Amino acid sequence: MKTITVNLAPTLNERSYPIHVGSNLLSQPEFILPHLVQQRVAIISNTTVAPLYIEKLRSKLEGKGVASFPIILPDGEEYKNWQTLNLIFDALLANRCERNTAVLALGGGVIGDLAGFAAATYLRGVPFIQIPTTLLAQVDSSVGGKTGINHPLGKNMIGAFYQPRAVLADIETLDTLPDRELRAGIAEIIKYGLIRDLVFLEWIERNIQGMLARDAAILTEAVERSCANKADVVAADERESGVRALLNLGHTFGHAIENAMGYGVWLHGEAVAAGTMLAADLSHRMGMIERVDVKRIKDLYIQAELPVVPPNLGPETYLRLMGLDKKVEGGKLRLVLLKRIGDAVVRADVPPGMLIETLSLSESTAHA
Ligand SMILES: NC(=O)c1ccc[n+]([C@@H]2O[C@H](COP(=O)([O-])OP(=O)(O)OC[C@H]3O[C@@H](n4cnc5c(N)ncnc54)[C@H](O)[C@@H]3O)[C@@H](O)[C@H]2O)c1
Ligand SMILES: [Zn+2]
Numbered sequence: 431m432k433t434i435t436v437n438l439a440p441t442l443n444e445r446s447y448p449i450h451v452g453s454n455l456l457s458q459p460e461f462i463l464p465h466l467v468q469q470r471v472a473i474i475s476n477t478t479v480a481p482l483y484i485e486k487l488r489s490k491l492e493g494k495g496v497a498s499f500p501i502i503l504p505d506g507e508e509y510k511n512w513q514t515l516n517l518i519f520d521a522l523l524a525n526r527c528e529r530n531t532a533v534l535a536l537g538g539g540v541i542g543d544l545a546g547f548a549a550a551t552y553l554r555g556v557p558f559i560q561i562p563t564t565l566l567a568q569v570d571s572s573v574g575g576k577t578g579i580n581h582p583l584g585k586n587m588i589g590a591f592y593q594p595r596a597v598l599a600d601i602e603t604l605d606t607l608p609d610r611e612l613r614a615g616i617a618e619i620i621k622y623g624l625i626r627d628l629v630f631l632e633w634i635e636r637n638i639q640g641m642l643a644r645d646a647a648i649l650t651e652a653v654e655r656s657c658a659n660k661a662d663v664v665a666a667d668e669r670e671s672g673v674r675a676l677l678n679l680g681h682t683f684g685h686a687i688e689n690a691m692g693y694g695v696w697l698h699g700e701a702v703a704a705g706t707m708l709a710a711d712l713s714h715r716m717g718m719i720e721r722v723d724v725k726r727i728k729d730l731y732i733q734a735e736l737p738v739v740p741p742n743l744g745p746e747t748y749l750r751l752m753g754l755d756k757k758v759e760g761g762k763l764r765l766v767l768l769k770r771i772g773d774a775v776v777r778a779d780v781p782p783g784m785l786i787e788t789l790s791l792s793e794s795t796a797h798a
Contacts, residue, residue, distance in 0.1 A: 431455070432654045436573065436661040438593065438668060447596050449573060449657045451650055455600035456483060456561070459490045465559055465595040467530040470497045472522060474545040475536040476505040479563050482606055484536060487561070498534075499525055503541065507694040510540045510580050512588070518548040532557040532595070538564035538611075539571035539698070543589070546577030550592035560597040564607055565615025565649070566699055568599040569622075569656035574664040574674075580693065585685050591669060599657070601650050609642075614699025616641055616734045619652050621702065622659040624727065625676045628772030630655050631730075638733045676774045679766040680706030683740065686751035690743050703736035712780065712788040713767040723771050745789035 431452030438445045450461050462471075471491065475484050480502045488498045501521040503514055522533075533556055535545035542560055549558035560572035578589020604612065616638070623631025633655070634641075640648035660677070667674040684705030688696055696704075710724045728738045743751075752763060763785075764778045 432650070434654065434657045434661050436593070437665045445593055447594060449597040449599065449661065451568070451599045451601070451654045451657065453600065453602050453646060453650070455598045456487050456603070457490050459494045459496065461596065461598050462491065462534070462559060463494060463496070465557060466496065466532055467557065468528065468532070469495055471532045471534050472501055472525065472527055473498050473534045473536055474501045474503065474518060474541060474548070476503045476541055478505045479537040479541070483563065483603060487534075487536060503544065507540055507580070507698075510544055512579055515544060515548060515579055518544065519552060522548070522552050527552070527556065529553050529556060532559055534559045534561055535572075536561045536563065537567070538562065539567045542567050542572050543577050543586070544579060546575075546592055546594070547579060547589055550577055550590040555592070558592065558594045560594045562597065562599055563603040565604055565612050565653070566618055568601075568604075568653045569615060570618040570660065572597045572599070573657055573660045575668065585689060585693070597657075599653050601646055601653065604644060604649060610697060612642070612644070613735050614697040617699035617703040617706075617731070617736055619656050620730060620734070621677070621679055621706070622656050624706070624768060624771060625679050625766070625774035626663070626772065627655070627659055630659070631772060635730060638730065642734070675764070675776050676766055679768070679774055680709050682752050682763075682765055683708040683748070686743070686748050687740055689751050690747055691741060696737075696741075700737050703731045703734075704738060704740040707731070707738050708740055708788055709765065709767055712765070712785060713769075715784045715788060716767065716777070716780065719768045719770060723768070726771065745786045748789045749786075
């Protein structure tokens with residue numbers, strides 16, 4: 431088992447927290463106990479994950495004298511909304527949860543984002559622990575403290591920054607994850623390599639087949655190195671006033687794809703892969719990465735069996751949906767682009783004509 435620490439601003443040092451990555455952590459309540467004030471917790475999960483893992487977690491906690499009650503939500507991105515959030519508040523209130531009652535999120539990014547936002551706002555904040563069970567949640571959404579829900583007019587539009595007390599990434603839970611979800615998580619792993627860690631990217635290129643085959647040692651290393659990257663970025667810029675924006679590589683395009691196709695039709699990671707191909711194409715048009723770099727990125731996604739051709743929505747639809755994205759500041763679109771592989775930059779000076787070329791010729795990325 432490896433532990434990575436998320437170091438938050440020195441004056442706020444008490445908010446730093448550990449990310450434990452390893453096998454069979456669900457059976458090791460000793461990683462949870464130090465973070466509990468009260469010997470009672472709420473476990474938020476969904477109808478898919480709870481039957482697989484909640485009893486194991488509950489019985490191990492019980493064995494250490496910690497009572498728990500489950501809050502089981504419907505499964506799906508379409509439920510990441512205020513109605514579901516309200517179900518959580520109903521259950522927390524009905525069970526008389528107090529300021530010291532910790533909320534545990536057991537599930538993927540949807541559960542983590544919902545449970546985290548509930549924990550941030552219930553009684554103005556209760557202790558929160560992330561137990562991510564998808565690859566995407568283990569490498570990305572469970573770390574860094576972004577929580578929230580979707581609005582019909584935009585994804586993740588309502589939320590709060592709220593850091594967990596700890597993150598437990600149990601690699602064994604990935605055994606039951608559908609292949610398509612595993613691949614979507616790999617898209618976020620590749621993202622860290624592309625934006626800031628060339629050595630990791632090369633490691634991913636060598637180990638992509640091992641990841642797809644769910645080799646536990648390879649997945650553990652992939653999760654660790656991804657979390658280390660995310661922890662670095664979050665420590666440098668918790669509130670996304672600078673470098674944290676680089677984590678959005680491919681996301682402005684990707685969110686437009688998710689939104690246009692209907693939440694849940696394209697998985698988040700799939701939309702990020704296709705969106706990153708657009709970002710790569712635009713980076714090349716703007717004189718940054720070379721055509722061979724665009725091909726290198728595309729080849730890696732193809733190996734990971736991720737989509738590389740964005741849906742042909744037409745530039746107008748893309749621009750309209752990208753205009754709703756949070757990365758628009760003062761009417762100017764800010765996009766994460768690649769200076770080189772392993773080195774990303776935020777640019778607010780993208781010539782509209784070039785962006786439209788990328789969006790209208792998106793199929794050309796397929797032939798790069
Ligand atoms: N907060 C952040 O910083 C951040 C970052 C990236 C993504 N996100 C959010 O995360 C969400 C996507 O997360 P996700 O990809 O984990 O999707 P998800 O939570 O919908 O999980 C994907 C599917 O896998 C199922 N599942 C989860 N764990 C399983 C397991 N171990 N075995 C079998 N099935 C399992 C889920 O029930 C669901 O059906 C999006 O809402 C996105 O906006 C948040
Ligand atoms: Zn993402």
